[in-house]
Amino acid sequence: AQSVTQLDSHVSVSEGTPVLLRCNYSSSYSPSLFWYVQHPNKGLQLLLKYTSAATLVKGINGFEAEFKKSETSFHLTKPSAHMSDAAEYFCVVRRMDSSYKLIFGSGTRLLVRP
């Protein structure tokens, strides 16, 4: 069965310092992986997606994620946090029994301190 685990429910960083949001996945097949961001009372916005073309995926707003098959990880990083990055982030894997279904992690809330 497929699953995705976000290892931290909350992450707090200072503005200008690096961001690391951790995600591990479980899948018998080569997975399709996504990171989404959600600001308060808003819908989800796609940050980036893993397409198997490259293990290092660049997304919007300076975020990137590295797919590591040996570690079954897809961690999200950003070199320098901005106040506007404060939001909830979801790691998502597509279900292999249906391309229409996604499995969402429980989310990581990022707090950025001034």
Place this chain on the structure above:
Amino acid sequence: DGGITQSPKYLFRKEGQNVTLSCEQNLNHDAMYWYRQDPGQGLRLIYYSQIVNDFQKGDIAEGYSVSREKKESFPLTVTSAQKNPTAFYLCASSIGETRGNQPQHFGDGTRLSIL
């Protein structure tokens, strides 16, 4: 601009009442979805539709109903059978596909509360 519009933004339901949440998209997407989000949890799939006049139950369909009479519209009815309807409801759409990595695009949600 293309996108997904959900209305209303806030909705209140009385006990025993059915309420309908609207979702409209102008992205020309074939597939549409309804999710429920509870505090501290990820999204859970309620219903999805791959094409007009067809829809399937998701993981938590009990107490909900949908229709897909038009490509651009996918309304969700929360019935009185749903005993714990207070949640944030998100509608999404995507290009219809059987493989690939096309993402889902989300509306800004409807927050439903019980009076």
